[in-house]
Amino acid sequence: MAKRKLQEINAGSMADIAFLLLIFFLVTTTMESNYGIRRKLPPPEDKNQPPPPVIKKKNVLEIVINGNDQMMIEEEPADVKDVKNIAIEFITNNGKDPKSSDSPQKAVISIKHTRETSYKMYISVYNELIAAYNNVRNRYAKQKYGKPFEKLTEDEQKVVKDAFPQKIAESTPKR
Amino acid sequence: MGKFSKKKDSGTPAISTASLPDIVFMLLFFFMVATVMRENGEKKVTVRMPSADQVKKIEKKSLVSYIYVGTPIKKYQAKFGKEPRIQLGDAFANVTDVGPFVLKEKAAKREEEKPLMITSIKADTDVGMGIITDIKEELRKVNALKVNYSTKKGDVVTNFNK
Numbered sequence: 557m558a559k560r561k562l563q564e565i566n567a568g569s570m571a572d573i574a575f576l577l578l579i580f581f582l583v584t585t586t587m588e589s590n591y592g593i594r595r596k597l598p599p600p601e602d603k604n605q606p607p608p609p610v611i612k613k614k615n616v617l618e619i620v621i622n623g624n625d626q627m628m629i630e631e632e633p634a635d636v637k638d639v640k641n642i643a644i645e646f647i648t649n650n651g652k653d654p655k656s657s658d659s660p661q662k663a664v665i666s667i668k669h670t671r672e673t674s675y676k677m678y679i680s681v682y683n684e685l686i687a688a689y690n691n692v693r694n695r696y697a698k699q700k701y702g703k704p705f706e707k708l709t710e711d712e713q714k715v716v717k718d719a720f721p722q723k724i725a726e727s728t729p730k731r
Numbered sequence: 732m733g734k735f736s737k738k739k740d741s742g743t744p745a746i747s748t749a750s751l752p753d754i755v756f757m758l759l760f761f762f763m764v765a766t767v768m769r770e771n772g773e774k775k776v777t778v779r780m781p782s783a784d785q786v787k788k789i790e791k792k793s794l795v796s797y798i799y800v801g802t803p804i805k806k807y808q809a810k811f812g813k814e815p816r817i818q819l820g821d822a823f824a825n826v827t828d829v830g831p832f833v834l835k836e837k838a839a840k841r842e843e844e845k846p847l848m849i850t851s852i853k854a855d856t857d858v859g860m861g862i863i864t865d866i867k868e869e870l871r872k873v874n875a876l877k878v879n880y881s882t883k884k885g886d887v888v889t890n891f892n893k
Contacts, residue, residue: 569754574755581762590795591880592785592851636887675800675854676781678863679880680887683783690785708797719843730865 590633593682615657617646617665619681623672627681636680648722660692664723671729682724689722696720732866735832747757761808776801776818782885794847796836798829800862815858817866826862829869853881856890 566643597675604615619639620628627634629642649656657663665685692703695703697716778801789795799818803811807823811876817824820833837848850870854863 561800572753574752574759578755578759578762581759581766583836585762585766586813590792590851591791592789592881593783593785594787595878595880597871597876597878599876600874612769624792636891653765669860671859673813673860674856675858675863676890678860679781679783679856679882683785683882683887686785695802697891711888728868729861 570666576652591615592677593686595682610639611664612658614655616642616664617657619665619667619668620719621673621677621681623670623671625674636684639684640688640691643685644691646690646711647692660720661718664725664726666725668727669729685724686722689720693717693720714725741827762812773821774799774818774819775821775823776803776816776855777805777823778855779857779880780853780883781887782889783880783882784884786882786884787848789851791847795849795851795879796842797851797853798832798866799853800858800866802858813851815855815862817862826865827870829866830873831871833875834873847877848875849873849877849879851879851881 568664618630620629627636627639629639634642643665646665647660648658649658649663650660651658667678667681667685693716694705696719697708697712700716701708701712705713706713708716775878776799778799801814801818802808802813802816803823811823817826817829819828824832833850834846837845847861852863867878870876
């Protein structure tokens with residue numbers, strides 16, 4: 557019996573096939589970024605709910621944005637760049653300035669906007685407020701535990717969060 | 732002269748392309764793994780997300796329902812106009828459809844996963860807050876309180892560059 561040598565399959569075109577698939581996946585890939593600002597909405601309004609407690613005016617940092625994306629903080633015009641510092645000052649006032657908040661626990665930030673305000677303005681202001689809270693929480697965490705906020709254990713994080721609760725109120729614009 | 736001719740004979744050896752398929756396969760696998768086939772099918776609105784830097788990443792993509800808000804793409808502008816519209820799944824929708832849509836998504840999940848559901852709002856930078864507020868109200872009505880505003884990672888100042 558004559559032994560026939562096994563024919564080898566030519567693998568030369570393998571690269572071409574792989575390239576074809578590669579190009580297909582390259583084209584279909586959309587590197588979807590799944591980043592975002594997390595927010596918990598207040599629960600639906602309940603008619604039987606007792607009315608919310610009255611908050612002293614000085615404990616509220618009032619941010620108003622109009623339809624042209626112009627902003628007023630405590631009745632003074634402000635820029636997006638300033639929001640963070642104003643918020644930090646307000647949260648950490650601790651009664652120093654009699655016109656500002658009594659303590660971080662009592663401090664409430666209120667955002668009012670119209671239906672015409674742009675989404676980017678809202679997101680920017682919101683982002684800056686979260687940045688302010690993250691900043692003061694981080695500072696407190698470093699003082700108390702010597703570590704940044706993210707490195708703390710869950711219990712420690714809770715302590716810091718209770719010391720600087722994120723109280724951001726939004727009012728729904730009228731139609 | 733003999734010396735030189737000898738050198739010319741050998742020439743530069745051709746680079747072996749035998750490992751080319753391996754390299755290409757490597758790239759191929761990378762893209763295969765990284766690809767997310769959009770489960771929502773066609774995108775009918777243009778969404779340019781705003782930038783923000785205090786962002787968190789969504790870990791469990793399967794527990795997220797997406798709401799797209801933006802101006803309809805060219806193809807649909809004749810029919811739906813140029814005003815920002817809501818897209819749920821792969822169809823245009825009204826604000827009143829948001830609640831039922833989220834509830835439907837929720838019903839399809841397992842019991843222990845239901846409280847972890849997140850609604851991600853993917854809205855264009857230039858849409859007005861009116862439509863966003865309406866969506867938020869609808870979400871509150873159906874108790875879908877965990878909301879994520881999808882953004883790019885970046886400085887907020889870039890939002891206002893033209």
